Amino acid sequence: MKFITETYNSFAKLYPEQTAIHTSNQQISYKKWNILINQTAHWLHALPTETKTIGVLLPNGIPFLQMFLGACKAGWIAVPYDLKWNLTELKQRIHLSNPSFIVTTREIYSKIKQQIPNVVVLEECLHEISQCSTSFEWEPEDDLPFYIGFTSGTTGSPKAFIRSQDSWGASFDCNRIDFELDETDHILIPGALIHSHFLYGAVSTLYLGGTVYLLEKFSAAKVLSWINTLPITAAYVVPTMIEGLLKEMISFNKPLKMISSGAKWNERSKIQIRQSFPELSLYEFYGASELSFITVLSEKEGLQKDRTVGKPCYGVDVQVRDDGGEIVQPYTTGKIYVKSKYLINGYFDHERVLQPIQDEEGWATVHDMGYVDEDGFLYITGREQNMILYGGINIFPEEIEKVISIHPDVEEVAVIGLTDSYWGQVTAAVIKGKSNLTEIHLKRFCKKHLSSYKIPRKWFFLNEMPYTTSGKIARADLVKQIERQVSHH
Structure with a gap:
């Protein structure tokens, strides 16, 4: 059982002055980060509430990660909300996730306080947190839920899913084994933490003891300037960002690892990014919010097999099945099923009734279609639905x-x-x-x-x-x- 914040204490002792998080206007050491998370957990733990769920409606920054990970340490559930949602969309998701309260900026607070009753101002929370004890000891129970995310169902109305600390904790092994990342890495997170790809990138880096470089919002010029001037060794990206970087027409002769999810890259931009970054290592992975990591394509394999999404990640089993549920032969298209420790606990509705996604044997599908080749590489042919x-x-x-x-x-x-x-x-x-x-x-x-x-x-x-x-x-x-x-x- 891995708790997501369990390594902070030892990092605070081992290398107290190492930077945990670097933003454009703030840096925080592991010693201070550990104290901050303890204080935040302490503050939440003392609050008199049944639901133990905190809504996070904040821009990228240290406070976002502080609220999210402080909640993890306290055994609470954190629910990030997207600043881009309109009021109706926000209300729908608040209704589904039912937070005890929502932390937001003073500016957003003044806009939504009339319509959303349980909103509190970040600065006031931070002041209360700063008064709390700097140590926090509490034994959380196993398989503790910690994160509510949303996907739109096929009907277009949002579905909420919940995952446990164990599922993310287990998948940190993929960082070490599939992406070859460790505590020496300086990792750039250029996208919004509301997206689980970037949130996971930041949280897993802190668990492994690396340094997180967090942009307030994506800017291709800022990304390139940070890569150029800061000791960044790896970056979590989505293909759209790569297109943005290529438009800047700047090349770097510096080793850099890029970990990409999201849409499949087109070949043109892959060739171009390799020309711009001659010492680049590309790691593409295929995953889903519900299933987490599924397959990974490393730099070497990506050059040999460019149309595939790779081989199963560490700890993941993949099967392709026909309509009758039978496993199909290589090159035969069918529905992709996945089994790993990284899956969500399930979806839930307003009544918080959990609908698990796995069958009795632990297999799950998000109805993507594809096939495998004779070497076990997976190819995606399309979404079963029209996403x-x-x-x-x-x-x-x-x-x-x-x-x-x-x-x-x-x-x-x-x-x-x-x-x-x-x-x-x-x-x-x-x-x-x-x-x-x-x-x-x-x-x-x-x-x-x-x-x-x-x-x-x-x-x-x-x-x-x-x-x-x-x-x-x-x-x-x-x-x-x-x-x-x-x-x-």
Whole structure:
């Protein structure tokens, strides 16, 4: 059983002055970090509340990690909320996760305090925490839940999942074995901690005793300047960020490891990034919020087999099965099943009734389809559902379709993902409706109901949709038709 914060005490003694976290305006040593986490745990532990769940609505920074990891140490559950969500989306997720209270900045507090009752101001919490005892001893129980995250279900409404400290603690072995990281690494986290890829990167680095370099928000110029001037050895990235870095046209002759998740990279950008960073080692992994790490593709293997997502990570078993549940032969496409210690405990609803994702033998699937080759490398052929992967963010067409279909002049709508060299995929809306409909009109309409990143980037108007024999919109045909149309322009 691994508790996520269990190593801090010994690091505080072994190398008290080593930097634990470096931001553009603050640095904190392991000695001070250990004290801060103890004080935060102490503060939470003393609060009179049943639910023991803290909501974190904060920008990237030391306080975000302090609240998240202080909660872990106290045996609480932490729920990060995205600053990009609109009020409706935020309320939905607060209702699902039911936090005792939500910590946010003074500025956000003044905007939402009327609509969301249990919000508290970060500065006031930090003041109370600073008065608490600097040591904290408490024996947490095994398999303690510590993290609530969200995925949109196929219906577009959010689903909450919960995971235990044990699942993340166990997966820290992947850092050591698959990514070859240890306490000597200086690791750049350039993306928002609300995304589990970046949060995991920061939390696992602190567990292993490395130094976290945390950007407030992603900026390609800032990333390159930090890599150039600071002793950074590795960076967690998503493919969109790589595209941003390439646009800066700067090259580095410095060893650097990049750990990428999210959308599959296109070959062009892989070749370019290797030219810009001649001493780069690329580690790509395929994973899912619910399943954590699944496969990893190392630098060497990536050059030999460029279309694969790699081999199973340390401690992970992968099977590809047909509709009858039988394991298929190499090169036969089927549904991908995963078994490891890294899985979530399950999804839950408003009543906090847990629905585990594993079967009796411990296997789980997120309904991705793919096949393995004769060497055991996994290839992804697509999502069983229609999910769009936009710059590493999952977007579900059904949610957007629901909004657009409310418009009185829209007869039918299909939202599809179009291939895009920068984002991986972009969202496109295909509309059948009255002749007076315009793109501007529909965009304005979407703005009222959707977060900006969910508003379709491209709009197409058709007189007739392609249908399947059962009368549903034939999505695959529609994508082909629109892609053809785009390429002819």
